[in-house]
Amino acid sequence: MDILRHRYPLLDELVVEDKIKLWSVRDIAAAKISAITNHGAKKDFYDLAEILSHLSLESALAWFEKKYPSGERLMAMKSLSWFEDADSEPDPRTLRDLNWIQVKEIILRSLREVFG
Numbered sequence: 001m002d003i004l005r006h007r008y009p010l011l012d013e014l015v016v017e018d019k020i021k022l023w024s025v026r027d028i029a030a031a032k033i034s035a036i037t038n039h040g041a042k043k044d045f046y047d048l049a050e051i052l053s054h055l056s057l058e059s060a061l062a063w064f065e066k067k068y069p070s071g072e073r074l075m076a077m078k079s080l081s082w083f084e085d086a087d088s089e090p091d092p093r094t095l096r097d098l099n100w101i102q103v104k105e106i107i108l109r110s111l112r113e114v115f116g
Contacts, residue, residue, distance in 0.1 A: 006031075008067055025051065029060040030067040037071065037079040042086035046094060049106040057110035077114070080107055 012024035023031070029051050035044040051060065057080075064071055083104055091100055 011063060011067055025055065026063045027067065029055065030063040033060060033064040033076050033080070034068050034071060037076045040079060040082060040085045042089040042100070043092040045083070045086055045103050045107060046092050046098070048080075049098065049103040050096065052106055052110045057107075057114050061114070077111060081111055 010023065011026045011030065014021040015024055016022070029048070032044050032048045032051065035041065036048065048060070061073055061076065064076060065073055087100075
């Protein structure tokens, strides 16, 4: 049974873990960048920081552009460094011992790597 509908096509086939259908990391990374570009919730920054501890932002941005053809790379990159709206939100519960300052540092470091 599928409980999630999304109007954009998946980049990869669904991953099945314990009979549960999951999006691929590529699809999740692209969706997190889209979510941050459109709203910027703190939980999305946390999720993206976790992804960036395993994959490059350059790759994630390429997946974002592929999944969301109308998405603008420059706007996405600007949104990734706009933390002010999320600053006032409570920190989400996480499995890793990661605080908001560390999350912002991970994302900003990744942005610097993209800009060279």
